[in-house]
Amino acid sequence: MNGPEIQVGFAPELLLFVPRARPAGIIRAPVDGVSTLGHVVESLGVPLTEVGTLLVDGHRVPPGHVPVAGESVAVRPVDRPQRVPGAPLRFLLDVHLGTLARRLRLLGVDAAYESTDIGDPALAARSAAERRVLLSRDRGLLRRRELWAGAFVYSTRPDDQLSDILDRFAPALHPWTRCTACNGLLREATKEEVADQLESGTQRSYDVFAQCAECGRAYWRGAHHEQLEAIVRKHAP
Template structure:
């Protein structure tokens, strides 16, 4: 191995970000006295927001430290649950995560989402509102201006929800947020919303909630059982984290 290179060991939990041929072995990356460890780590494919600890020859260091040739760098994942500087954690999701956004709102997690935001705007909003940016785009996580983000690895919405809840363990408050716009729900008398209901709904249901912002009306309709299953699964996931 070239003595001018930095040796890197990536924890198995982060192999997802490596090329298949790079998984499970020590990597060698060219470096000089101007190269930071953050640059070295991202050069092999691991976004820095996914890294919880960096060790050089056994000691903890920061990503800004220079990468001395010949040293061994160990790259470790974030803790579960991940400590974050906002309590409770709140999120902003990229354009590819609309279903996940609705499910996070269903279980009461403060979740901003708009399917018409470009990358620059996503970063601006995440920074201004101190929201954790959830994205499937690894390149977006490499933006130095982004205050905090996380990569969503799974493609299936059920698995995505498990992944986010297991990583951040936010407190849940099911049935308290509008799944369309994220605003709080308030109880509504049937007489207050009757004009907005279809005839069959008026005849069948008596308990309603209404969005405090967009006025969307909610009731326990035909899809309630499936939604209840999502809520119960989410509760189990957060409970298993052991916060």
């Protein structure tokens, strides 16, 4: 490789994005005296949503730092728990993360979800408009500049995805308070209020119900309750 270069070392947690930096985690990258360090890091494959501290020759610098030839850069992952400016902490999940969205809602976490592919620009715009942390496995989506905040979902397994997001952001948990279908808040409901959604066997067997204040869906301790209870016990004992 000709021209001025810098040495970039990546933390082990980030090598997923830079496989050619393995096994030492170090790669040499060209610099042009104009592009920012954030741009260089992203050009190597790492979304800035996954970058914590940037060190140049041992000194902390912002992503806007313009690197010069010969500098040695260390790229660290985000701190955990990650603090997101503003309150309350809310999420937006893309079309591929429906199971994760339902499990976050089960735990009472505000998790909006797009069940259809509305496109990257619309997702990024919604993240900014509603100040939601966008969760996605799409690296290109997480590089969009209009995002308010974002995070890469590292695993393809819903159990691991949930554990990772809870560990990374440490959101307040309020199990059984949100509709897993639409994210609305639940309220107590009488059997009569939800009777039109119940089969005769359910009406005879159950007396305690909740109903979503947004979509009207009814909830009770049905056949899948033990499976849901196990998720809640694991993450919100």
